[in-house]
Amino acid sequence: MAPAAMTFAQSLSDAQPVPFWLEDPGKPGALPALTGDERTDLLVVGGGYSGLWTALLAKERDPGRDVVLIEGREVGWAASGRNGGFCAASLTHGLGNGLARWPEELAQLEELGARNLDAIEDTVARYGIDCDFERTGEIDVATEPHQLDDLREMHEEASRLGFTGLELLDADAVRAEVDSPTFLGGLWDRRGVAMLHPAKLAWGLKQACTDLGVRIYENTRGLELSASGAGMAVRTPYGRVFARRVALGTNVFPSLVRRVRSYTVPVYDYALMTEPLSPAQLASIGWKRRQGLGDSANQFHYFRITADQRILWGGYDAIYPYGGKVSAEMDHRPETYLKLASHFFHYFPQLEGLRFSHAWGGAIDTCSRFSAFYGSAHGGKVAYAAGFTGLGVGATRFGADVMLDLLAGEESERTRLKMVRTKPLPFPPEPVAWAGIGLTKWALARADARGGRRNLWLKAMDRLGLGFDS
Incomplete structure (x- = not known):
């Protein structure tokens, strides 16, 4: 191993192979598994953001509605508790993707996304969810000249369409915000992204749901979905749930509606967390306004600073397992950790000697259009939302509203959207x-x-x- 690679490897020597967020001492204990049969108005399958938002909004819409949520392991253990904590207003995986796919309704999608993020902020405040929510915005940074050209074009297009809140930064301006010798410029979305502690958001939503009367069963996997009289039934390891309506928030895991499975594939994403920065280290890079950052390459990095002054550094490698199988063996990839560490010190050479405390990975559900898709099955008694492609912290709340609209058989401003009414192209079979x-x-x-x-x-x-x- 070359000396430089050895240095990068040494920075990883103390890194624990677990998600930093899930080690928080405030993690709640698991609720009991379902044993026996249950009957309910609405069954929500999945205890990540999709399922939690669906259960919470269902009770807020109709406090008298009986709601049960089942989760195969513990609430927030998968993508909802492992992600970078970027909570974006965008429902289309960025303005560029939305403009390319739904230009005629992009203004409406942007408005709905902004309202959705405002509603998340309001929910966090109303329920007292302590998840380090900070409306800092995000800067897309250019590290190559052609990326700077792309950011200028995006800023011009956004201005032409009347979208405000995006500020184009030159090299001096972006380095005044966060100082990296690699930064040539940036595009700062000042209000459209919040930073938060992802696991604490999931745990706070869990508590809010139970406070409203949602019955949550953890370590209860949904195994099979079938019709049952005028409603549906979901078989679990130790019982069944009979429900008038079912909402599926299983995302990267195989859908209980089989025809939906070909629309997504799992992609493994990896992240590092540093030890807390000293005051001198923090001063060497600035970052006083705590924005999220992402570079503009196809193989991109995302990075942000935490409440206790650590830097999360993730992305770049996106690993697809042959056959689309989700496996715990893929959750760790030392060669990717080493690559990420080398990239980190290239971006921030002034932090030489900083060490990483945690290294982890996990699966994200990706679809071919990069943003979520929605639908219903079994005569409208089952609804699903999936394919958030790494941008689901905020968009899953919108997806929950869509699922509840579909289950109610209601036409709404959401269900009239072309984005909601259409599907991505499915992925082909192997090989x-x-x-x-x-x-x-x-x-x-x-x-x-x-x-x-x-x-x-x-x-x-x-x-x-x-x-x-x-």
Whole structure:
């Protein structure tokens, strides 16, 4: 191992292979599993953000509605408790993706997204959820000249469409916010993103749900969905739940509606957390306003600072397992941790000697259009939302509202959206999916290395509206 690589490896020597967020001493104990049968008005399957928001909003809409939520392990243990804590207003995985796919309704989607983020902030305050919620915004930074050109074009397009709140920063301005010698400029969304502690948000939503009377059963996996009289039934390991309506918030895990499964694939994303920065280390990089950051490459990094002055550094590698199998063996990838560590010190050489305290990974549900899709099954008695593609901290609340609208059989401003009424293209079966995703990843990396120039494969994917992301 070269000396530089040895230094990067040494920075990882104390890193615990567990998600930093889930080690918080405030983690609540698990609720008992379901044993026997239950009957309810609404069954929610999945105890991540999708399921928790659905249960909470269902009770807020109708306090008399009986709601049961089942979770295969513990609330928030998967993507909802492992992510970077970027809570974005965007429902379309960014303005660019929304403009490319739904230009005619983008203004409405942006308004709905802003209202959704405001509602999350209000919910956190009303229920006293202590999740380090900070409306700091996010800066997309350019580290290559062509990325700076892309950010300028996006700022001009947003201004032409009348979208405010985006501020274009030159190199001096962005480095005055966060000082990295790699930063050439940035685009700061001042109000459209909040930073938070993701696991504490999940645990706070769990408490709010139980306070409103939702019955939550943990370590209770939904195994099979079937019709039962005028309603539905879900079989679990030790019993069944009979419900008038069912909302599925299982996301990366195989849907109980089989035809939905081909629309998503799991992508493994990885992150590091540093030890707390000293006052001198913090002063060397600035970062006084605590914004989230992400670079503008196809293989991108996302990074933010925590309440106790650590830096979370994640992204870049997006690993697809052959066959789309979700496996705990994929949750850790030392070669990716080493790569991330080397990139971190390239971005922040003034932090040489800083060590990482935690290293972890996990699966994200990705769909080919990069943003969530929605639908119903079994004659409208079952609804689902999935495919959030790494931007679900905020958008899952919107998805919960959509599922409840669909289950109520109501037409709303949400269900009238083309984004809600249409589906992404499904992924092909193996081995075509493996080959196609591998070729796409190679082409994206090549575009990063060639000034952003997209080859014929990527141009064809663009025309078809297909993609691969995390």
